[in-house]
Amino acid sequence: EDKxxxxxxxxxxxxxxxxxxxxxxxxxxxxxxxxxxxEKKAPTFLFMLTSSGIEKKSGRLSSILDKKELFSIxxxxxxxxGDSAVYLCAVGNxxxxxxxxxxxxxxxxxxxxx
Amino acid sequence: EADIYQTPRYLVIGTGKxxxxxxxxxxxxxxxxWYQQDPGMELHLIHYSYGVxxxxxxxxxxxxxxxxxxxEHFPLTLESARPSHTSxxxxxxxxxxxxxxxxxxxxxxxx
Numbered sequence: 001e002d003k004x005x006x007x008x009x010x011x012x013x014x015x016x017x018x019x020x021x022x023x024x025x026x027x028x029x030x031x032x033x034x035x036x037x038x039e040k041k042a043p044t045f046l047f048m049l050t051s052s053g054i055e056k057k058s059g060r061l062s063s064i065l066d067k068k069e070l071f072s073i074x075x076x077x078x079x080x081x082g083d084s085a086v087y088l089c090a091v092g093n094x095x096x097x098x099x100x101x102x103x104x105x106x107x108x109x110x111x112x113x114x
Numbered sequence: 115e116a117d118i119y120q121t122p123r124y125l126v127i128g129t130g131k132x133x134x135x136x137x138x139x140x141x142x143x144x145x146x147x148w149y150q151q152d153p154g155m156e157l158h159l160i161h162y163s164y165g166v167x168x169x170x171x172x173x174x175x176x177x178x179x180x181x182x183x184x185x186e187h188f189p190l191t192l193e194s195a196r197p198s199h200t201s202x203x204x205x206x207x208x209x210x211x212x213x214x215x216x217x218x219x220x221x222x223x224x225x
Contacts, residue, residue, distance in 0.1 A: 034213065042204050042216040043157075088157070090214075102214055103173075104157040 002027040006089050006105035014113050017079050021108045023089030024071040033065055033072050034102065036088040043088055046074070079112045086110075117141055120205050120217035127195055127224055135190045135220045137205030146188040147214065149204040150174060157204065163188055195224040 003026045013019055025033065032050045036043035047056045049065035049072060056063050060079075065072045076083055086109050090102040118139040127133055139146065148161040149172075159172030163182040177199070178192050188207075192199055205217040 032213075036216075042219045045213060045215065048213050090157075102159075106156045 002091065002093060002103040004089055004091050004103050004105035006087075006108050008108060009106065010109040010111070012111045012113065013079055015080055017112075018075065018077045019079060019110060021074040021076075021087050021089075021110070022071060023073070023105055025089075025091045025103075025105075026070065027091045027093050027103065029093045030067065031092045034090045034092065035063055035072070035074050036090065038086040038088055038107070039084075046087075076110075079110075081112050081114055084110055084112045118205060118207055118215055118217040120203075120220050122220060123218060124221045125223070127222075129194075129196055129224055131195050131224075133192050133195055133222070135203050135205075135222070137188045137190070137217055138186050139188075139207040139215075139217075140186060141207060141209070141215070142185065143207035143209055143215075144185065145208045146182065147206040147208070148172070148178075148180060148188070148190050149206065149216075150176065151202045151204060151219075153202070161190065195222075197224045200224050 005024050007022045032048050034048045035046040037046055047063045052067040060077045063074045086107040088107045089105040092102045121136045144165045146163045149157045150160050151157045158174035160174050160176040161172050161180040163169045169180050178190050180190050200223050203220045206214045208214045
């Protein structure tokens with residue numbers, strides 16, 4: 001059974017701090033790892049990672065994948081109150097009837113105080 | 115921004131009623147999904163479809179049913195709603211890769 005574990009489960013920081021969110025996984029036929037941000041409504045897409053060691057960056061957010069150690073990190077620098085959300089990690093596998101399905105972690109709740 | 119729409123966004127209904135949650139996408143994606151998420155909990159896949167006339171049960175058992183008669187449309191139906199069905203239902207679709215785009219969700223409360 002595919003498994004995705006995120007840590008920490010919750011994190012409280014102050015504006016300006018840098019945070020690192022972790023995601024480890026066990027999945028057969030790994031295809032990709034995705035990060036989503038979920039506020040009060042549905043998750044919104046942040047990054048998709050398929051190759052090890054290549055950092056993806058969008059503004060203050062960046063993410064990298066290590067396929068050997070089976071984990072990914074999501075970094076947020078100079079955090080703002082608007083970064084407060086649940087961050088979801090999901091892993092997709094390839095091949096067979098599971099193609100295109102994602103397994104989600106339980107999420108990390110990030111709270112940024114002013 | 116992905117074009118995937120869900121209606122209704124919020125619904126409060128009585129026990130025993132039949133309800134259908136609508137989901138439409140305009141991206142031409144073959145793959146569509148329904149996830150269920152209780153507040154503060156993980157997303158669980160309850161149904162998915164790889165194309166017209168293709169539907170499969172997901173990882174979490176659900177009493178709901180789905181249909182896929184048209185590529186763009188993937189409705190979810192509960193024949194007889196119960197309080198245990200109270201949850202958020204998220205529809206999603208994906209492109210040729212694994213990037214899944216979500217609708218805004220339908221919050222269902224059964225009283």
